[in-house]
Amino acid sequence: MMQPKYDASLLFVCLGNICRSPVAEAVCRQYVTRMNLNIRCDSAGLHDYHKGALPDSRTLKNAALHQLDMSGIRSRKITVNDGNQWDYIIAMDHSVYEQLKTQFPAQAQPNVLYEFMAFNPQAQWLEVPDPYYGTAKDFELVYELCVSTMPWIVQKVKSAML
Numbered sequence: 001m002m003q004p005k006y007d008a009s010l011l012f013v014c015l016g017n018i019c020r021s022p023v024a025e026a027v028c029r030q031y032v033t034r035m036n037l038n039i040r041c042d043s044a045g046l047h048d049y050h051k052g053a054l055p056d057s058r059t060l061k062n063a064a065l066h067q068l069d070m071s072g073i074r075s076r077k078i079t080v081n082d083g084n085q086w087d088y089i090i091a092m093d094h095s096v097y098e099q100l101k102t103q104f105p106a107q108a109q110p111n112v113l114y115e116f117m118a119f120n121p122q123a124q125w126l127e128v129p130d131p132y133y134g135t136a137k138d139f140e141l142v143y144e145l146c147v148s149t150m151p152w153i154v155q156k157v158k159s160a161m162l
């Protein structure tokens with residue numbers, strides 16, 4: 001089958017690809033669908049500790065509270081090929097961003113690598129905190145930051161498409 005054409009493509013990256021970036025992916029997909037935009041969304045992790053796994057059970061529980069569809073999302077590690085396949089590679093926190101810059105030095109130059117919270121000038125958070133060793137409220141914060149930041153991200157992507 002032919003690869004469908006997209007107007008833009010976004011890859012969200014965290015450490016394990018089971019807590020934060022899968023929520024960003026799902027929120028992104030929900031938002032671009034609502035906005036009737038043809039934007040590709042995916043997520044990946046720096047590590048393969050959870051390769052092939054569903055999102056964390058606490059992530060799924062919190063998503064269910066908000067009717068966020070996370071079906072079909074499985075953990076995968078970012079690959080060398082990802083470096084050339086995405087218009088935007090968006091790190092969920094600063095240390096992930098720094099590691100991506102080391103891993104993809106060429107992409108650090110032509111505006112491919114970004115920090116998630118840098119898109120949102122109104123947020124009080126500079127990064128999406130890792131909820132893995134946290135509680136339910138930390139998972140809710142991940143969801144809230146993804147929902148409040150996604151319109152800013154899509155706005156920027158749309159303006160670059162014009």
Ligand code: 4NP
Nearest residue numbers: 014015016017018019020132
């Ligand atoms: P994520 O959270 O990077 O948001 O998916 C984590 C998941 C797993 C681990 C750390 C963070 N871990 O150390 O296994």
